[in-house]
Amino acid sequence: MNHRMLASGNEAIAMGAKACGVNIGVGYPGTPSSEILDVFSRLGGVAQWAPNEKTALEVGIGAAFANGRSLITMKHVGLNVAADPLFTIAYSGTPGGLVIVSADDPGMASSQNEQDNRRYAVAAGVPMLEPADSQECYDFTIRAFELSEQFRCPVLLRVTTRVCHSKCILEKRDLETTPRTGKFDRDPKSNVMIPAYARIAHRKLRAKLHELEELNEKGEFTRWIRKGDELGVIATGISFQHVRDAAPEASLLKPGLTYPLPLETIRRFAASVKRCVVVEEGDPIVTEAIRAAGIPVEGKAEMFRFGELNVNRVRRLLAGDLTPETPPPAGKPPQLCLGCPHRKSYEALRDLGCIVSGDIGCYTLGVLPPFEAVDTCVCMGASVTVGLGMRKVLPEAEARRVVSVIGDSTFLHTGINGIVEMVYNRPATGHVVIVLDNSTTAMTGLQEHPGTGRKLDHTPAPRVSIEEVVRGIGVDNVDVIDSTADPAGFRELVSRRLSSNDTSVIIVRRPCILALAKAKSYEGKNK
Amino acid sequence: MEKTTNITVAGLGGQGVLTVTDILAEVLFRAGYDVKKSEVHGMSQRGGSVSSEVRFGKEVASPMVPEGESDFLIVMEPTQVEVNRHKLRAGGVLITTDDVPMERLSNPKALNTMMLGALSKHFELSEESWLTVIKEFLPEKLHALNVEMFELGRQGAR
Numbered sequence: 001m002n003h004r005m006l007a008s009g010n011e012a013i014a015m016g017a018k019a020c021g022v023n024i025g026v027g028y029p030g031t032p033s034s035e036i037l038d039v040f041s042r043l044g045g046v047a048q049w050a051p052n053e054k055t056a057l058e059v060g061i062g063a064a065f066a067n068g069r070s071l072i073t074m075k076h077v078g079l080n081v082a083a084d085p086l087f088t089i090a091y092s093g094t095p096g097g098l099v100i101v102s103a104d105d106p107g108m109a110s111s112q113n114e115q116d117n118r119r120y121a122v123a124a125g126v127p128m129l130e131p132a133d134s135q136e137c138y139d140f141t142i143r144a145f146e147l148s149e150q151f152r153c154p155v156l157l158r159v160t161t162r163v164c165h166s167k168c169i170l171e172k173r174d175l176e177t178t179p180r181t182g183k184f185d186r187d188p189k190s191n192v193m194i195p196a197y198a199r200i201a202h203r204k205l206r207a208k209l210h211e212l213e214e215l216n217e218k219g220e221f222t223r224w225i226r227k228g229d230e231l232g233v234i235a236t237g238i239s240f241q242h243v244r245d246a247a248p249e250a251s252l253l254k255p256g257l258t259y260p261l262p263l264e265t266i267r268r269f270a271a272s273v274k275r276c277v278v279v280e281e282g283d284p285i286v287t288e289a290i291r292a293a294g295i296p297v298e299g300k301a302e303m304f305r306f307g308e309l310n311v312n313r314v315r316r317l318l319a320g321d322l323t324p325e326t327p328p329p330a331g332k333p334p335q336l337c338l339g340c341p342h343r344k345s346y347e348a349l350r351d352l353g354c355i356v357s358g359d360i361g362c363y364t365l366g367v368l369p370p371f372e373a374v375d376t377c378v379c380m381g382a383s384v385t386v387g388l389g390m391r392k393v394l395p396e397a398e399a400r401r402v403v404s405v406i407g408d409s410t411f412l413h414t415g416i417n418g419i420v421e422m423v424y425n426r427p428a429t430g431h432v433v434i435v436l437d438n439s440t441t442a443m444t445g446l447q448e449h450p451g452t453g454r455k456l457d458h459t460p461a462p463r464v465s466i467e468e469v470v471r472g473i474g475v476d477n478v479d480v481i482d483s484t485a486d487p488a489g490f491r492e493l494v495s496r497r498l499s500s501n502d503t504s505v506i507i508v509r510r511p512c513i514l515a516l517a518k519a520k521s522y523e524g525k526n527k
Numbered sequence: 528m529e530k531t532t533n534i535t536v537a538g539l540g541g542q543g544v545l546t547v548t549d550i551l552a553e554v555l556f557r558a559g560y561d562v563k564k565s566e567v568h569g570m571s572q573r574g575g576s577v578s579s580e581v582r583f584g585k586e587v588a589s590p591m592v593p594e595g596e597s598d599f600l601i602v603m604e605p606t607q608v609e610v611n612r613h614k615l616r617a618g619g620v621l622i623t624t625d626d627v628p629m630e631r632l633s634n635p636k637a638l639n640t641m642m643l644g645a646l647s648k649h650f651e652l653s654e655e656s657w658l659t660v661i662k663e664f665l666p667e668k669l670h671a672l673n674v675e676m677f678e679l680g681r682q683g684a685r
Binding site: 133 | 539540549552553556561562563564565566567574575576587588589590591593594595606607609610611613
């Protein structure tokens with residue numbers, strides 16, 4: 001078997017998880033994390049898509065309470081959804097290994113914000129590993145599970161777009177661990193976070209972090225490259241690679257376990273060079289932590305907080321060059337595919353003059369010409385509830401123009417809560433929610449979801465029916481229509497529902513043209 | 528070769544930019560080089576501009592080609608040439624659809640292997656080393672077409 005190969009960071013994480021006997025992988029698709037579970041499944045691992053990231057983490061926590069190893073994957077904004085379980089499981093921990101992959105997107109290649117999830121490690125008190133290439137993705141994944149079990153705490157594996165999607169040489173170990181059989185030992189003082197037990201657990205957590213810091217000082221996770229003593233650079237994650245090119249003469253310190261930081265090692269490194277600069281993408285988190293420890297280091301100028309770093313930007317950062325950066329020539333922006341079923345829906349909403357509360361998915365592209373038919377977009381599931389808020393405040397004539405537009409996967413993610421809100425706190429003018437159901441999670445690469453009738457590996461699964469869900473919640477009118485086959489009928493239906501005071505859900509159902517051929521081949525195999 | 532060589536491949540979503548860069552990276556990896564490949568997935572799938580980068584040499588650090596330091600720039604779509612030109616270093620090699628026999632392109636989906644053929648002339652690697660990887664990365668029914676287009680690209684425009 002060939003152990004040396006080119007692999008992306010996402011592939012390396014999946015291979016690491018397979019090598020160390022992960023019982024279950026759970027996640028919700030999101031660029032740049034989406035490929036991890038697909039690869040883990042193809043390697044023979046048990047992997048499943050959850051309806052959302054909170055659900056995914058909780059399933060993973062259960063598996064780890066039962067002494068299994070679970071890998072949870074999501075993009076950075078997904079951890080906002082999963083933050084509730086994260087902060088408490090940090091206190092109690094689990095006997096089985098629990099590793100959460102947070103795939104951040106500095107520069108927003110495909111995201112609505114560029115939040116820096118390293119803040120979550122600090123806020124929740126969760127140790128964090130930051131790989132800088134595929135080899136480290138593989139090695140750190142395996143080590144993350146060991147640390148999680150040794151210290152009985154979840155571990156955050158924080159990666160970024162360039163680490164996830166860049167391919168480089170990976171050398172796999174001769175390691176193939178069979179997932180262990182689960183068992184449950186009753187231990188309410190550790191596992192039930194009532195205040196009396198949580199007070200103890202919080203103190204334990206802080207003691208664990210102190211032990212982890214001591215372990216980190218031993219150097220296992222840190223690379224110290226000794227060059228000249230004029231310039232020393234402390235860099236984490238992908239920034240480390242850029243610095244190697246931008247300043248080959250500099251001594252380099254790269255912590256891999258970046259929370260809690262090895263501050264005494266950093267102190268020695270800083271003292272060994274005449275000038276010490278911290279190079280990190282996003283927020284100046286490492287810089288602030290080092291300075292708070294009383295170690296004098298230079299940080300970066302504010303302009304480098306925004307976007308990805310690269311070799312050129314690191315050169316400028318180190319040279320203190322603050323002249324404005326010239327943006328690269330604009331390429332062709334992404335657009336809704338020709339033949340995309342969302343096109344007819346947006347043409348109608350544009351022509352009807354609707355105020356459109358939008359959501360996260362391909363259909364957010366309806367904001368661009370020729371449609372220009374999306375008016376707000378915040379986060380997964382927000383279309384329904386933001387639309388309801390508008391209806392509560394706008395004068396009647398304006399309120400009647402408000403529609404919420406949400407995709408099928410996004411609806412099942414966090415849209416259902418909004419329908420409950422709509423039925424419970426119904427606006428005087430009612431409301432209209434349009435579910436653009438293209439029967440796939442299109443934006444992130446055509447993953448399955450609970451409404452497609454297929455599991456992550458495309459084998460058959462029970463199908464959750466969106467129309468039955470909304471009927472069950474108590475929506476007045478539920479219609480299913482194809483706006484491409486019947487554009488006039490769709491327009492008429494939307495107008496009619498907008499003019500009533502009813503609560504309405506219109507499901508526009510037509511498969512994504514990119515998914516169509518694949519779906520047919522899966523259905524053929526599943527017969 | 529001590530210095531890292533930088534290659535950028537650009538085009539539009541759906542043209543096979545990412546596939547052909549995967550093939551290129553694998554060929555160079557098997558030739559014994561350190562190789563890194565970088566690209567951005569996601570919204571670019573929807574017909575927008577796509578570019579992918581390969582760096583190879585004795586030891587490669589950053590997976591991203593520094594701005595203006597591409598030794599080779601392959602652009603598969605005429606409208607994307609000017610958008611990407613700033614990536615090419617002074618004296619670097621630009622390969623466009625003008626450098627391949629477009630009149631003999633029998634299927635637009637194989638333009639990527641034709642362009643790869645044009646690039647392949649610049650490296651001292653056997654034709655076989657390219658064809659082996661092309662066949663491994665593409666389904667069998669596409670082998671004949673892509674081998675032909677690669678060879679046409681390697682011969683160059685008339």
